[in-house]
Amino acid sequence: MHGLINRSLESFLSETYGAAVWHDVVEAAGLGFEHFESMFEYEDWQTYAVIECAAELLSKSSDTILEDLGTYLVSSPNVKSLRRLLRFGGDTFVDFLHSLDDLYDRGKLAVPELELPTFKLLEEGRPGCFTVVCHGPHKGFGRAMLGVLRAMADDYGALVFMEYQGGRDGFEEISITLVESSFADGRDFSLARPDVLSGGGT
Amino acid sequence: MTKESLARLMPMHLILGLNGEILQCGPTVAKLFVDRTLTGQSFFECFDVNRPGNMASVADIIETIGTKLHLSMRNEHQTMLKAVGVALEGQEGVLLDMSFGISVVDTIGTYNLTIADFAATDLAVEMLYLIEAKSAAMNESHKLNARLQGAKMAAEEQAYTDTLTGLKNRRAMDHVLSRFVTGGDSFGLMQVDLDYFKAVNDTLGHAAGDHVLLEVARILVDETRSDDLVARVGGDEFVLLFHRLTDIDQLNDIAMRIIERMEVPIMFNGQQCRISTSIGTTVSDFYTEPDMDKMLSDADLALYASKNKGRACNTVFSAELLRQAS
Numbered sequence: 363m364h365g366l367i368n369r370s371l372e373s374f375l376s377e378t379y380g381a382a383v384w385h386d387v388v389e390a391a392g393l394g395f396e397h398f399e400s401m402f403e404y405e406d407w408q409t410y411a412v413i414e415c416a417a418e419l420l421s422k423s424s425d426t427i428l429e430d431l432g433t434y435l436v437s438s439p440n441v442k443s444l445r446r447l448l449r450f451g452g453d454t455f456v457d458f459l460h461s462l463d464d465l466y467d468r469g470k471l472a473v474p475e476l477e478l479p480t481f482k483l484l485e486e487g488r489p490g491c492f493t494v495v496c497h498g499p500h501k502g503f504g505r506a507m508l509g510v511l512r513a514m515a516d517d518y519g520a521l522v523f524m525e526y527q528g529g530r531d532g533f534e535e536i537s538i539t540l541v542e543s544s545f546a547d548g549r550d551f552s553l554a555r556p557d558v559l560s561g562g563g564t
Numbered sequence: 565m566t567k568e569s570l571a572r573l574m575p576m577h578l579i580l581g582l583n584g585e586i587l588q589c590g591p592t593v594a595k596l597f598v599d600r601t602l603t604g605q606s607f608f609e610c611f612d613v614n615r616p617g618n619m620a621s622v623a624d625i626i627e628t629i630g631t632k633l634h635l636s637m638r639n640e641h642q643t644m645l646k647a648v649g650v651a652l653e654g655q656e657g658v659l660l661d662m663s664f665g666i667s668v669v670d671t672i673g674t675y676n677l678t679i680a681d682f683a684a685t686d687l688a689v690e691m692l693y694l695i696e697a698k699s700a701a702m703n704e705s706h707k708l709n710a711r712l713q714g715a716k717m718a719a720e721e722q723a724y725t726d727t728l729t730g731l732k733n734r735r736a737m738d739h740v741l742s743r744f745v746t747g748g749d750s751f752g753l754m755q756v757d758l759d760y761f762k763a764v765n766d767t768l769g770h771a772a773g774d775h776v777l778l779e780v781a782r783i784l785v786d787e788t789r790s791d792d793l794v795a796r797v798g799g800d801e802f803v804l805l806f807h808r809l810t811d812i813d814q815l816n817d818i819a820m821r822i823i824e825r826m827e828v829p830i831m832f833n834g835q836q837c838r839i840s841t842s843i844g845t846t847v848s849d850f851y852t853e854p855d856m857d858k859m860l861s862d863a864d865l866a867l868y869a870s871k872n873k874g875r876a877c878n879t880v881f882s883a884e885l886l887r888q889a890s
Contacts, residue, residue: 472700555696
């Protein structure tokens with residue numbers, strides 16, 4: 363699994379639960395090193411071992427860890443880049459949902475080695491009802507995506523119900539019901555990079 | 565086409581009357597001029613046409629229709645724009661469609677543009693996405709490079725290998741030599757110096773020089789036993805340590821074999837690289853209490869005696885040499 367994914371997992375665990383917990387996870391998982399490098403490639407078992415050991419140490423399910431990871435990636439003030447890149451998908455939450463079809467290609471454009479699953483948005487008969495189908499070689503992306511989608515709905519200020527519908531054969535499904543697209547104010551987004559606007563870091 | 569439809573397709577369009585008056589403008593252009601209403605103003609008072617030159621009237625624009633126009637806004641930012649025009653039916657004016665070109669990156673910040681300010685089919689937003697994604701990825705790579713650079717320097721400092729030749733380096737030589745000395749082992753020591761190496765480097769270039777060093781390293785390894793130490797301790801200086809070998813005749817033989825082989829020109833890209841070798845030798849048996857620095861400097865003294873004798877020879881250290889030197 364790509365270092366960006368592993369590194370995200372590390373940042374999430376050590377920022378949320380502290381460096382000591384991360385250290386214990388590393389020990390339990392038998393990684394043999396302390397930190398992931400975001401531009402390296404790692405064996406898949408290493409990623410799964412980290413998730414499983416973290417779940418056990420924190421007495422949570424792996425699914426919860428993954429979902430919280432997804433939320434963290436969008437909402438943490440320390441990782442601004444993913445949220446910004448996702449906001450390029452559109453001006454409204456529905457536009458954003460429509461842009462999920464492009465997410466795989468967008469990911470490849472940014473980092474060609476990154477193996478993301480493909481996402482497909484199905485529009486159900488009733489307005490405001492969608493299903494996101496996530497398909498890829500790695501299990502668990504759907505759970506993380508659920509966290510990402512929840513955080514993005516907040517980001518756009520949309521009121522949304524979402525549910526993980528289960529998965530099999532490499533396909534995972536998330537159902538989405540949009541109750542109100544501008545329920546709250548949402549967070550500001552400017553196309554210009556914050557460092558360009560203010561001279562600060564991203 | 566209605567004004568609204570045109571605005572949706574081309575949010576950065578202008579319609580100019582024949583007299584240069586702006587009759588209509590798209591919503592994004594309007595947003596660029598924060599403190600003035602464009603409609604009704606003269607195009608040439610709001611924009612400079614930089615290319616093609618000498619464009620002073622709408623008639624001039626019609627004259628060159630089809631050519632890309634390079635505009636700059638007449639405001640404090642002097643934002644650069646690209647534009648293309650078509651004549652309206654009945655020749656009553658010109659429709660201009662504009663875009664930011666590469667200046668879009670700065671412009672979106674200056675005018676606080678959003679996704680909605682671009683036509684849905686405009687690739688500008690995709691381009692901004694790409695720039696940002698690539699910058700983020702590049703940023704990660706830079707951080708990684710910096711860390712790797714630090715790790716590499718630390719590793720090199722601790723390394724025992726000369727990266728060019730694969731021979732041991734001075735650190736390794738110091739380490740082994742001090743082990744021999746403190747352990748009371750008997751050993752032979754040779755200082756080997758290449759002659760004319762600098763000339764090869766200067767006339768044939770560094771690649772030739774590097775090639776020669778690799779060949780020299782191969783010869784030195786060939787002519788020594790596997791548990792002898794061959795170290796490159798300077799640009800063209802080598803030290804050989806022979807564990808439990810203090811027989812002067814044997815060491816002389818080894819030295820002569822090395823010298824003979826070094827006399828054979830080394831070929832590099834069809835060019836002959838000629839070098840020669842001078843060697844100075846000493847052995848631990850010469851000393852009641854061998855000392856690292858003393859032995860190295862004695863071997864060095866013997867080496868310079870070889871050079872004085874006309875190079876391509878080996879000199880064994882003796883008290884006589886020391887007397888001559890002082």
